[in-house]
Amino acid sequence: MLRQLAFALMLGGGLALAPHVIAQTSLDQATQPTEEPSILPAGEGQEEVFYACTACHSTAIIRRSRFSEARWDELMTWMTEVHGMAPLEGDERRLIVTYLAQHFGPAQTRPGARNPFLN
Ligand code: HEC
Incomplete structure (x- = not known):
């Protein structure tokens, strides 16, 4: 009992x-661990990209992408037309698209990046 x-x-x-x-x-x-701009590679446009893009999603979706400059540019239009992002124009658009293409361009391996399937 x-x-x-x-x-x-x-x-x-x-x-x-x-x-x-x-x-x-x-x-x-x-x-969702809190992200800071430094999660993106350093360079001109780092902060602009961080603050313009993380209003809706984390940077993971950006960091895993590899697109040409033209494709990044199209994506900015798509983000505005389909998802309601504030339109990106002029110098700010150029800065952001250039940064994206430079750091997340096609067939680019960032310094220190390792292919997990080869290790
Ligand atoms: C107004 C909200 C909003 C903002 C601001 C925004 N996005 Fe997005 N983004 C979305 C949504 C919604 C999706 C679709 C998510 C999904 O399909 O799961 C998306 C998807 C994406 C994708 C995946 C596209 C693909 O085909 O794989 C990329 C890359 C991306 N966004 C980059 C960016 C970048 C770079 C910025 C800043 C310049 C940005 N986004 C700003 C809403 C936004």
Whole structure:
């Protein structure tokens, strides 16, 4: 009898604790570590790209991409027309597209980047 009671208390205690543990780690914290501009390669346009692009998504989607300058330019139009990004024009557009093509161009391996499938 005493043993059953102890077991029930343990079980109850465990369940009561669970919501507390869940509340402590919000899904956001667990899945979206805070990014800073330095996550992008240093260079002219780094901050502009960071702040213009992270309003809607993290930089991961940019960092995994490899596009030509023309394709990056088209993508800026697509982002505005389809996804509602504020139109990028003039010098700012040139700065951003040049930066993207320079650092995330086709067949480019950034310094220090390693192919995980070859290691
Ligand atoms: C207004 C919101 C918004 C802003 C601002 C924005 N994007 Fe996007 N972007 C999106 C959405 C929505 C998608 C589609 C996500 C998906 O398909 O999962 C996307 C997708 C992408 C993709 C993937 C395209 C593909 O075909 O693989 C790239 C690359 C990208 N964005 C780059 C950028 C860059 C660079 C900037 C800054 C100049 C930017 N985005 C700013 C909303 C935005």
